[in-house]
Amino acid sequence: MRTEISTLGEFGLIRRLTESIELKNESSKYGVGDDAAVLSYPENKQVLVTTDLLMEGVHFDLVYVPLKHLGYKSAIVNFSDIYAMNGTPRQITVSLALSKRFSVEDMDEFYAGLRLACEQYNVDIVGGDTTSSLTGMAISITCIGEVEKDNIVYRNGAQETDLICVSGDLGAAYMGLQILEREKAVFKGEKEVQPDFSGKEYLLERQLKPEARADIIKKLTEAGIKPTSMMDISDGLSSEMLHICTQSKVGCRIYEEHIPIDYQTAVAAEEFNMNLTTCALNGGEDYELLFTVPLADHEKISEMEGVKLVGHITKVDMGCALISRDGQEFELKAQGWNPLMDDKK
Amino acid sequence: MRTEISTLGEFGLIRRLTESIELKNESSKYGVGDDAAVLSYPENKQVLVTTDLLMEGVHFDLVYVPLKHLGYKSAIVNFSDIYAMNGTPRQITVSLALSKRFSVEDMDEFYAGLRLACEQYNVDIVGGDTTSSLTGMAISITCIGEVEKDNIVYRNGAQETDLICVSGDLGAAYMGLQILEREKAVFKGEKEVQPDFSGKEYLLERQLKPEARADIIKKLTEAGIKPTSMMDISDGLSSEMLHICTQSKVGCRIYEEHIPIDYQTAVAAEEFNMNLTTCALNGGEDYELLFTVPLADHEKISEMEGVKLVGHITKVDMGCALISRDGQEFELKAQGWNPLMDDKK
Numbered sequence: 291m292r293t294e295i296s297t298l299g300e301f302g303l304i305r306r307l308t309e310s311i312e313l314k315n316e317s318s319k320y321g322v323g324d325d326a327a328v329l330s331y332p333e334n335k336q337v338l339v340t341t342d343l344l345m346e347g348v349h350f351d352l353v354y355v356p357l358k359h360l361g362y363k364s365a366i367v368n369f370s371d372i373y374a375m376n377g378t379p380r381q382i383t384v385s386l387a388l389s390k391r392f393s394v395e396d397m398d399e400f401y402a403g404l405r406l407a408c409e410q411y412n413v414d415i416v417g418g419d420t421t422s423s424l425t426g427m428a429i430s431i432t433c434i435g436e437v438e439k440d441n442i443v444y445r446n447g448a449q450e451t452d453l454i455c456v457s458g459d460l461g462a463a464y465m466g467l468q469i470l471e472r473e474k475a476v477f478k479g480e481k482e483v484q485p486d487f488s489g490k491e492y493l494l495e496r497q498l499k500p501e502a503r504a505d506i507i508k509k510l511t512e513a514g515i516k517p518t519s520m521m522d523i524s525d526g527l528s529s530e531m532l533h534i535c536t537q538s539k540v541g542c543r544i545y546e547e548h549i550p551i552d553y554q555t556a557v558a559a560e561e562f563n564m565n566l567t568t569c570a571l572n573g574g575e576d577y578e579l580l581f582t583v584p585l586a587d588h589e590k591i592s593e594m595e596g597v598k599l600v601g602h603i604t605k606v607d608m609g610c611a612l613i614s615r616d617g618q619e620f621e622l623k624a625q626g627w628n629p630l631m632d633d634k635k
Numbered sequence: 636m637r638t639e640i641s642t643l644g645e646f647g648l649i650r651r652l653t654e655s656i657e658l659k660n661e662s663s664k665y666g667v668g669d670d671a672a673v674l675s676y677p678e679n680k681q682v683l684v685t686t687d688l689l690m691e692g693v694h695f696d697l698v699y700v701p702l703k704h705l706g707y708k709s710a711i712v713n714f715s716d717i718y719a720m721n722g723t724p725r726q727i728t729v730s731l732a733l734s735k736r737f738s739v740e741d742m743d744e745f746y747a748g749l750r751l752a753c754e755q756y757n758v759d760i761v762g763g764d765t766t767s768s769l770t771g772m773a774i775s776i777t778c779i780g781e782v783e784k785d786n787i788v789y790r791n792g793a794q795e796t797d798l799i800c801v802s803g804d805l806g807a808a809y810m811g812l813q814i815l816e817r818e819k820a821v822f823k824g825e826k827e828v829q830p831d832f833s834g835k836e837y838l839l840e841r842q843l844k845p846e847a848r849a850d851i852i853k854k855l856t857e858a859g860i861k862p863t864s865m866m867d868i869s870d871g872l873s874s875e876m877l878h879i880c881t882q883s884k885v886g887c888r889i890y891e892e893h894i895p896i897d898y899q900t901a902v903a904a905e906e907f908n909m910n911l912t913t914c915a916l917n918g919g920e921d922y923e924l925l926f927t928v929p930l931a932d933h934e935k936i937s938e939m940e941g942v943k944l945v946g947h948i949t950k951v952d953m954g955c956a957l958i959s960r961d962g963q964e965f966e967l968k969a970q971g972w973n974p975l976m977d978d979k980k
Contacts, residue, residue, distance in 0.1 A: 325685060325719040325790075326684055326685035327683070328683060329682040329684060331676060333678040336673050336674065337682060337779075339671055339674060339726070339762060339777070340670060340672070340728075341730050341762060341764055342764050345732045345773065346769075348732070348766060371670040374670040374671075375671045375673070385688035385775055387690045419687050419688045421688055421689075422690070423693060424690070424691075425769075425770040426769065426770065428688065428690065428732065428773045428775075430686070430688050432686055442673060444665070445669050522670060537668070
């Protein structure tokens, strides 16, 4: 079944995709259907705004990314930025540019994923823009969230002796991408390898259906811990750690042996003959949280499930370094994935 | 002079484009440089959010649109949506996707236009995203504004006997586009016509450097007039009038003779052998305001400079019609420019 978008037109398509949306948050006053959405936040809350632009062929490849998963992920990556400020996402606007190859049913799929993410994280879709593209698909999502003024966590608050923490594990989404890229090559007949996803389910899920760490934010609040600095890991631990150190005017030591890595990630790195630590440090799209806490929170944070201590903050003149398993120091470099420098992905 | 973007990288480019930005609005607490921008609005204000996605080849043609103008216009079209809610724009986020053909200097130009618009309308650039594109350029801007709750004007409040008003004049931006398209054809050697912009300056300015009608919103407030419904005219008067009538569950009569049209627009329509009224009704990108006011405001609105009465609201069962100069009724149809249906522009 394929219905051309031109049979509905822009407004018909928007109506179809958004008509059954119910606004659930108290702060969402008016959603889709006027020149702008109307929001109302109480005086004690500050408003957080983040935005992401995803381009076909650069950020996603529709050869192996199902549209429903793409919708889900597009929302999640924005929620993740709001959590990384210690906030709660409340609304998104969704803009899409589509070429003629997309059908109404394709958009139903994309919106199904988007709406699933919004339901799970209690976020309202309040607006957007739908237009055409001469070539690929472009997705622009803006997420609005809330946070109490005193609870905001910036990137610039890390202090000497603070502990460096990471949620979940790193490098899995990157290995998931390698597997999908390999399958694409197989599909094109470029390589003589049979598709084999068994034992790699976690890696594929991390790449195709990531989650934002709302649970960690909740645990930190419940434990009475306010990080001194925080950001989400979208471009790799090295790159993000350098952002925190630069903005906080501090140095750091990260211990290779403490970097959390899943077993499947390790197996896949070996299979692809890649350095595992490099994958964990520089692989993108983990959407885990990187944060620092005062040394005094050592006990509380050590007991927290899903959080690992990976190092500590130092004076700025100590620089930023990785301490390898054999005790050597290596300068931390942002080799991370940079879509402006490198079109590989 | 051409500096490749890859020499600066994503973060270097963002730093260059945004480092001298100073936040001017009280509600802008933290701008570019973290996972999200932080805004703070007082309790008595509601927050307006609007977003637009502009794609190269669909919404703009870099053959004849200078990047500085494009930056200016990209901001203005979003401000216009906030004014159309009777609000004031305060912040924007700017996401850009760029192919390798763009240089650092190109982005300086784009940002120069963007920043000029922001200065003139007192809006802060608080965030964004810069990434690469395999093909053309994509621009996504989200604008956040404020309005007192009781002052919001939706599309759905038009009442029977209300007067229909339009600011400025219509069809000029569309004629400006025709002229630029003709020059492009000349440039390509497709037509044997000499470029001739004299006497067409207004049309070109309307297409390349539109303004948002902050002045009309101010005049309405000063005159104590709160429109019953309002929207901005981006897809043509017919299309927008039908939106207001559908959402307000009313009908309308628009009088051809009262549609405001500039002399240059009329001359150009004749030159291009186009129907002038059709251009004014269906030409896009005017960014004028279409609004309705109670009959009781007739005197006040008649005296307001820059506003024209073009018709009145009727019962829903009267339908939506244009009354021609010779008194005939024609059903109002949204032939307006629809980028999802038509790739001409």
